[in-house]
Amino acid sequence: MIGRIAGIILEKNPPEVVIDVAGVGYEIQLPMTSFYQLPDIGQSISIITHFVVREDAQLLYGFVDKFERTVFRELIKANGIGPKLACTILSGVSARQFMQSVIHQDVTTLVKLPGVGKKTAERLVLELKEKMQKLSNETPDSAMSDTLAQIEVPSYETPAQDPKDEAYSALMALGYKQAQAEKSVKAVAKDGMSSEELIREALKSMI
Structure with missing residues (x-):
C-alpha cells in the first residue's frame, strides 16, 4: 500500500x-x-x-489530509460508488461538507453532484450516516483543516495553456458532460481567471 x-x-x-x-x-x-x-x-x-x-x-x-482520505475510503465502501465517483463527489463538496450533508440527510445537495441521482443520494445517507456521525464525533476540527x-523550491518554466480549455477538461474528467462543462465555465468566466478559479466557480454554480 x-x-x-x-x-x-x-x-x-x-x-x-x-x-x-x-x-x-x-x-x-x-x-x-x-x-x-x-x-x-x-x-x-x-x-x-x-x-x-x-x-x-x-x-x-x-x-x-488523513480525514479527507478516511471520508473517501468510507465512500468507496458504499454500494455503487467507485474511486472515480468518490473523487468527483469530493470535488463538488469538501470532505467535511459531505459528512455534514450525510449526517443531516441533505439529499438535495448530494443529487446536484455528477453521477449521484436521488436513489444513490438516499443510499449514501442510509449507508453512511452512522459512520459519518461517528467520524464527526471522533475527529477534532484541527484534523479537518x-x-x-x-x-518552496525554484519553479520550472511550463507552457501556457488556455485556462478555459483546462477547466473544460477537468470538469469532463470529473464526470460532467461537455455541454454542461462549457456552459458552466462560460457563465462564470471573467478576464484574468486561472483554470483553478474557473473550475472552483463552475463547480459552485452547479451545486
Missing part, C-alpha cells in the same frame, strides 16, 4: 498532478478541493494517498 507520496510537482493537469519522486513520476488524481491547494509546479509537496489496484490499471488518489505539507 502506498500511503503517502513526497516529491516535486512536475505537472498539474486538473484533476491530476504528476509528482517526481527520485526520478519517477507518479500520476495522482485529486478531488478538486485538494487540487486547489497544491503549490506551484517545481515546488515540493507531500500528499496522503490511497492506492487502487485493478486488473487493467494501478491508480493513486491523493488528499490534503485543509493543509498540505510543502517546501
